[in-house]
Amino acid sequence: MVLDSLSSSLGNAIKKILRTPVVDEKAVKELVRDIQRALIQSDVNVKLVSELSKRIEKRILEEELPPGITRRELAVKVVYDELTGLLGGERAQLPKYQRGRSTVVLLVGIQGSGKTTTASKLTWFHKKQGLSVGVVCADNFRAGAYDQLKQLADRSGAEFYGEKGNPNAVEIAKNGVQRMKEKGIELIIVDTAGRHKNEGDLINEMKEIAEAISPDEIILVLDGTIGQQAMQQAEAFNQATKIGTIFLTKLDGSARGGGALSAVAATGAPIRFIGTGEGIEEIEPFSPPRFVGRLLGMGDIEALVEKVKEVQKTTSMSKDLSAIASGRFTLKVLYNQMQALRRMGPLSKILQSIPGMGLSLPKEAMDLSEERMKKWMVIMQSMTEEELEEPHIIDGSRMRRIARGSGTTPKDIRELLDQYKMSKKFVKQMVTKQKRFPGMKGGQIPKH
Ligand SMILES: Nc1nc2c(ncn2[C@@H]2O[C@H](COP(=O)(O)OP(=O)(O)O)[C@@H](O)[C@H]2O)c(=O)[nH]1
Ligand SMILES: [Mg+2]
Known part of the structure; x- marks a missing residue:
């Protein structure tokens, strides 16, 4: 465990x-x-x-x-x-590598952190999901790196590319990615050397290879046994690139694993996977809630946590409904509604279910595609409590900060705010109508 x-x-x-x-x-x-x-x-x-x-x-x-x-x-x-x-909150987004196109993933990290092992773990994991996977050995430094990765690739059923004797890692990476793309491989994983004496060199090589192959994602492989020290590495990395995620290895039985996990989470760098053994199947998508559940001894507490959550949800839901009814429709309410969406159906339905609010929202008022909604939720997670409650304070500089924090653009933020204003207007109109004709549908906002 x-x-x-x-x-x-x-x-x-x-x-x-x-x-x-x-x-x-x-x-x-x-x-x-x-x-x-x-x-x-x-x-x-x-x-x-x-x-x-x-x-x-x-x-x-x-x-x-x-x-x-x-x-x-x-x-x-x-x-x-x-x-x-x-350990990083509710966030648990698995990478969505698409079928029918090539995604290039670059693995970086210091020698011995577990990159090569991780390459084969990722291969195993994504092959299981039906993707074709190829690995490129751009580690020409360590003798045996080629054979190690080739063996692992064979074992996990991946395509392999390497060049014995070519001293130029950047060139190998480039050739390998090109070859795999030609073959139509869907997930291309590039393994690198980590012979660097310090973070500066590591980051430089990462940049050099990254420039040559333009990866869709750079994964920093970090050794979980180094404990809190993982933070400096994660931070340096996180500053150098926007598209990074973390793979934390060797968490099986590591006494310092809690330190590594919490330190990395504190930097805001997303931990996508953890390694829990030397075998290629010992890879786990990292989800803080599930992980904590296991740390605390799931079973006893899972049901309990669910119970408390349910009660809190219904309480906050009815608070939101009264907020909507009285016209206080903040971004926070919108956020909660989006979260509830999957469970309860769209806002328009929710409003319909409120006695006296049996009006449906015009479609365009709440026309939310899954993708846009996800993006907006991430944006709202990057806002402060104050901004969620008083959206009008969001000016240009706040917009830029929120965009940076959520990996989006100010244009996305503006789009969300426009959507919010439109929804708010409709809600207001409905509330006004409802107030003008209070007897029409009768009924009270339910209070729990
Ligand atoms: N226990 C354990 N060992 C690991 C894990 N990941 C890698 N290793 C071991 O760490 C050592 C270095 O791994 P390697 O992949 O060669 O690191 P690289 O130099 O970054 O490519 C090897 O002995 C691996 O078996 C893990 O999640 N758990
Ligand atoms: Mg290696």
């Missing part, structure tokens, strides 16, 4: 609170201390741990209990939430 010691110490802390007869301040403080100890032992940054502990304690003791939820249940949910936040 990944991160055995962290998992058992966190699991024990949770078991303890679940067994405590009375969850009072003393019990909560003890829970927080147990969690602190577990995280620090796993090399998580002391400052992060201290901030997290304060938040956990405050939330458990001060948050209003949702109906039907005990303080004990809330405690587990809060720990789960905060740990998920520590």
Whole structure:
């Protein structure tokens, strides 16, 4: 199991609170201390741990209990939430490599971090999803690199390209990518050497090869056993390129894995996969909520977390509905509605279901394609609470910041704001109509 010691110490802390007869301040403080100890032992940054502990304690003791939820249940949910936040939040986007076109992925990272192993893991993973995969060996430095990758490629059933004896890695990468493209390979993975003495050299080679082959994605392979130090590498990398994701290796049994995970998450660089063993099948898409669930000992807590979430969802949903009814339609409400969309159907349907609001929105008011909606959700995740509540404060410089944070353009932000304004206008019109003819459909906004 990944991160055995962290998992058992966190699991024990949770078991303890679940067994405590009375969850009072003393019990909560003890829970927080147990969690602190577990995280620090796993090399998580002391400052992060201290901030997290304060938040956990405050939330458990001060948050209003949702109906039907005990303080004990809330405690587990809060720990789960905060740990998920520590490891990067809800975000868990798997790469969507398309069929019928070539996607080029460049692997970089220092020697021994696990690039070559990772190349074959990615091959195995994406072949399973039905893509044709090829690997290019652009490591001409280490003797045996060619044979190692060729063997792995054969084992995982990938195309292989390499040039023994060519001293120019950039050239090999270029030739290999070109050959694979000609063959119509859908996912082309370029493995590189990591002989660099320092980050500067690593970044330079990354840039040089990247310029030659224009990869669609650069994956930084980081060794999870280096703990918090992973942060500097991730940061340097994250600054050098916009299109990067992280593959964190060797998390099987690493005592410092918690440190590496949290440190990398803190930089905002997305961790896409983790490596959990030497075998090619030992690759896992990284999803903080699922990961935390396992750390805490899923099973007991999964159902519990779901229960608390459900209650909180319905409570916030009814808050949103009353906000809409009174005309306070903020970006935050729009965001929540988008999140609810998959569960409840489109906003127009939701509005129809409110008594007295049996009007449907004109189609163009809420014409959301899946893609646009996803983009907007990412944009809104990059906004501050204030911006979500008071969208009119979003000026040019805020727009640029939000665009940078969400990997979009100011034009995308403007589009979202236009859509928001249009929706708001319609909602307002409906509310006005509803107020003018209050008796028409009767009924109250449901309050839970
Ligand atoms: N336990 C474990 N070992 C790994 C993992 N990924 C890579 N390794 C090992 O790390 C060592 C270096 O890997 P390699 O792929 O050659 O690194 P490269 O120099 O970056 O290409 C090898 O012994 C691998 O078996 C992992 O997720 N878990
Ligand atoms: Mg290698």
